Amino acid sequence: MATTPLMQDLQGYLKVTVDRQQIVASNIANVDTPGYHVRDINFQSAMQQVMLKGDDAQLGPATNDVEGLPERPDGNNVNIDRESLVLSQTQLQYQMGVQLIKEEFHRLLSAIKDGN
């Protein structure tokens, strides 16, 4: 149970980011697996789901195949450029979420200390 509503949302944000990072890790892991197709989550709908259900969000993210990536002759369509880009993106998003949570805790502490 999160302390403030913002904290709860940020917690959900971090969860979605970690889920996405995990999917990217698995895409990178399967870069040489014949027939593997790139998977991803829809950030918006995953975020919506997490924000609506809060802590009770037991459902894993719904993953879907990514359209429009050229397939190699072995049926694999992992694009390393795309994956490294999403990897950095989610890493930075996570960092931002962590910073915002820290900030929120500081705000709380400041309120406890009566502004000092």
Add this chain to the structure above:
Amino acid sequence: MGMFDMLSISASALSAERQRAEVTSANLANAETTRTDQGGPYVRKEVVFSATNSSPFRTVLNRVGRFGQAAGGSVQVSQVVNDTTAPIMRYEPGNPDADKNGFVAYPAINPVTEMVDLMGAVRSYQMNASAVSAAKQMIQQSIDILKSS
């Protein structure tokens, strides 16, 4: 736990790519081997990668969602197969492994193919190593929330 799953997925890929590099090195090392325990020249080996957790049952369970987080697909070397290309016959009558016509069977290994495969394995290894660093950094950052400043 999501973030540690990420590490284990990348770790599975690291070990698979390393195994691929090992098999390729064995092919390069034995490019001229004409004698093996099984008889005949060395046979070129190749690894087959497969995505784990791709069974329909597990996929449906994850979609239904009662089992929490989908573990994500890691990778594994499902088998090491022999290359079925016929050996290259070279005319070397003086060689002790020569047949009655003076031909010696050499493994059908092209060093260039092996080197390219080795480079591919190394690059994929590096890519997964970066994914491990990214995961580590994220875990470190979440630990840093605890730090008082």
